[in-house]
Amino acid sequence: MPDESNTNFITDIIDAHNESGRFAGRVHTRFPPEPNGYLHIGHAKSICLNFGIAERYGGLCNLRFDDTNPAKEEQEYIDAITEDVRWLGYDWGDRLYFASDYFDQLYDMAVELIRIGRAYVDQLTPVQIREYRGTLTEPGRESPYRDRPVEENLALFEKMRAGVFQEGEAVLRAKIDMASGNINMRDPVMYRILDAPHPRTGDKWKIYPMYDFAHGQSDSIEEITHSICTLEYEDHRPLYDWYLDNIEIYHPQQIEFARLNLSHTVMSKRKLVRLVDEGYVRGWDDPRMPTIAGLRRRGYTPAAIREFCEAVGVGKVKGVVALHKLEYHIRQDLNKTAPRVMAVINPLKVVITNYPDGQVELMDAVNNPEDESAGTREVAFSKVLYIERDDFMEDPPRKFFRLAPGREARLRYAYFITCTDVIKDADGNIVELHCTYDPATRGGAAPDGRRVKATLHWVSARHAIQAEARLYDTLFTEEHPENDRDKDFTAFVNPDSLTVVDPIYVEPHVESARAGDRFQFERLAYFVVDEDSTAEKLVFNRTVTLRDQWRKVQRKSRRPAKSKRRRKALQTSQA
Numbered sequence: 001m002p003d004e005s006n007t008n009f010i011t012d013i014i015d016a017h018n019e020s021g022r023f024a025g026r027v028h029t030r031f032p033p034e035p036n037g038y039l040h041i042g043h044a045k046s047i048c049l050n051f052g053i054a055e056r057y058g059g060l061c062n063l064r065f066d067d068t069n070p071a072k073e074e075q076e077y078i079d080a081i082t083e084d085v086r087w088l089g090y091d092w093g094d095r096l097y098f099a100s101d102y103f104d105q106l107y108d109m110a111v112e113l114i115r116i117g118r119a120y121v122d123q124l125t126p127v128q129i130r131e132y133r134g135t136l137t138e139p140g141r142e143s144p145y146r147d148r149p150v151e152e153n154l155a156l157f158e159k160m161r162a163g164v165f166q167e168g169e170a171v172l173r174a175k176i177d178m179a180s181g182n183i184n185m186r187d188p189v190m191y192r193i194l195d196a197p198h199p200r201t202g203d204k205w206k207i208y209p210m211y212d213f214a215h216g217q218s219d220s221i222e223e224i225t226h227s228i229c230t231l232e233y234e235d236h237r238p239l240y241d242w243y244l245d246n247i248e249i250y251h252p253q254q255i256e257f258a259r260l261n262l263s264h265t266v267m268s269k270r271k272l273v274r275l276v277d278e279g280y281v282r283g284w285d286d287p288r289m290p291t292i293a294g295l296r297r298r299g300y301t302p303a304a305i306r307e308f309c310e311a312v313g314v315g316k317v318k319g320v321v322a323l324h325k326l327e328y329h330i331r332q333d334l335n336k337t338a339p340r341v342m343a344v345i346n347p348l349k350v351v352i353t354n355y356p357d358g359q360v361e362l363m364d365a366v367n368n369p370e371d372e373s374a375g376t377r378e379v380a381f382s383k384v385l386y387i388e389r390d391d392f393m394e395d396p397p398r399k400f401f402r403l404a405p406g407r408e409a410r411l412r413y414a415y416f417i418t419c420t421d422v423i424k425d426a427d428g429n430i431v432e433l434h435c436t437y438d439p440a441t442r443g444g445a446a447p448d449g450r451r452v453k454a455t456l457h458w459v460s461a462r463h464a465i466q467a468e469a470r471l472y473d474t475l476f477t478e479e480h481p482e483n484d485r486d487k488d489f490t491a492f493v494n495p496d497s498l499t500v501v502d503p504i505y506v507e508p509h510v511e512s513a514r515a516g517d518r519f520q521f522e523r524l525a526y527f528v529v530d531e532d533s534t535a536e537k538l539v540f541n542r543t544v545t546l547r548d549q550w551r552k553v554q555r556k557s558r559r560p561a562k563s564k565r566r567r568k569a570l571q572t573s574q575a
């Protein structure tokens with residue numbers, strides 16, 4: 001799966017390690033999610049990177065839940081995360097771990113640091129601890145409790161563990177350097193008291209290790225070689241190293257890369273949980289969410305997500321990847337794999353006046369022009385059809401080549417038709433077209449070689465099934481919804497991110513489709529059957545449109561000079 005030629009600074013580091021023999025040629029990574037939300041596309045990048053590197057070097061990758069904060073963690077998230085990693089196509093074998101499995105060992109390591117005089121119990125209040133910490137420009141101050149004797153620290157830490165203290169009354173801190181230029185090194189907290197049951201360890205613990213005290217040692221216990229994390233942890237690396245060096249245990253290498261950000265969405269779980277809780281979306285797996293569960297429901301394939309992650313690459317520079325890049329990869333994948341069907345979303349009735357009433361013909365239709373093995377199917381043609389309303393114009397402008405009064409167009413897999421009459425209601429709205437067909441053009445070609453400029457999709461009104469279509473637009477109207485200092489990101493939620501069209505008309509071929517089945521509705525978009533479908537009615541989610549809308553927008557915005565000129569020309573001619 002990973003492209004061997006696709007090297008990056010991380011593979012360079014690993015190659016150097018393999019050359020120097022630092023890890024004896026071993027490569028063992030891990031993906032360490034905190035079970036406090038669903039995984040998003042940013043996590044997918046980390047998953048592809050960690051599992052991909054293990055695969056590339058014939059190594060291993062563990063799945064480890066970083067469940068050190070019992071207050072925010074739920075079983076629902078653990079289940080969703082394992083499902084998502086598996087769905088993406090990765091296998092952790094029997095190496096599913098929890099940081100909480102190491103609570104006993106971590107406790108012993110903390111005791112060891114106290115014993116050697118490198119940790120102490122501090123009884124400053126949380127507010128005081130913050131005040132004493134100093135700032136980026138000022139050094140911190142040492143706590144009056146810092147030089148307690150070892151025996152006193154051991155006794156107090158034991159009391160913390162036994163639940164003698166309340167939350168906030170005492171913490172265990174590493175004794176490092178309150179004057180360090182790196183705030184993470186100013187006697188960081190190792191353990192705090194939390195009066196919360198843990199989903200896995202229950203009431204056993206009243207104290208819980210901080211992320212920094214748990215992560216490196218968990219890596220060490222699992223004999224991870226390369227602990228890959230995002231750039232925010234660069235300043236934590238000295239602390240990662242300090243703990244391992246001072247506890248004197250096996251020492252993995254932490255490596256940081258730039259996290260993935262995507263335009264028109266938000267990624268932090270803190271924000272995603274708000275979108276769910278405040279009802280902006282229907283749930284974590286809402287097809288508009290950037291979560292793996294949302295993308296899956298939207299119709300994305302694991303392959304497309306993996307290709308996207310590979311294409312984005314790994315670097316040290318922060319940036320935002322345009323959403324259209326993700327869409328490009330799902331389009332590429334579905335173009336190869338999705339069976340084509342005809343569906344009409346915005347119907348206009350067409351009556352073929354010279355077609356025998358009651359006659360039905362079965363037309364051969366190609367299931368996938370990109371995949372001959374997908375074969376053909378039969379599509380029923382009859383006197384009354386629906387075509388797309390957009391495919392007809394009564395007064396077509398110069399560049400409109402589709403159906404218009406008096407004009408001939410091809411119905412895909414069927415006949416040439418010519419529009420003879422436009423039927424309107426009392427208000428002047430077009431309700432129906434009358435057309436004639438040329439029986440000699442069956443299959444879509446004229447024996448006399450005459451050509452038409454447009455091929456339209458259609459369904460037979462009698463045969464089509466009705467379904468619901470959910471059309472999605474970006475969840476946010478802004479490219480960077482988090483960038484506004486004065487407004488909360490929710491101010492930019494797109495009010496039109498979901499449009500429900502019910503009914504749409506689809507050829508009956510899809511009738512037996514099940515949730516997760518993907519189709520291309522010819523000339524429209526890729527769609528996937530949603531799990532909300534019932535025996536009576538299918539519900540389709542629009543995965544992605546066929547054409548790259550974004551490129552169209554770009555092209556337009558790159559042509560201001562021309563349109564200005566045109567406007568000027570217009571003004572002159574009017575003068």
Ligand code: ATP
Binds near residue numbers: 034041
């Ligand atoms: P969030 O800020 O979205 O809550 P997190 O870093 O707190 O993310 P974790 O569950 O701790 O979420 O992340 C698990 C792993 O995924 C970590 O190694 C983290 O660095 C990585 N990760 C998280 N977000 C991204 C991202 N946007 N791009 C790449 N990797 C990410």
Ligand code: MG
Binds near residue numbers: 034
């Ligand atoms: Mg985190």
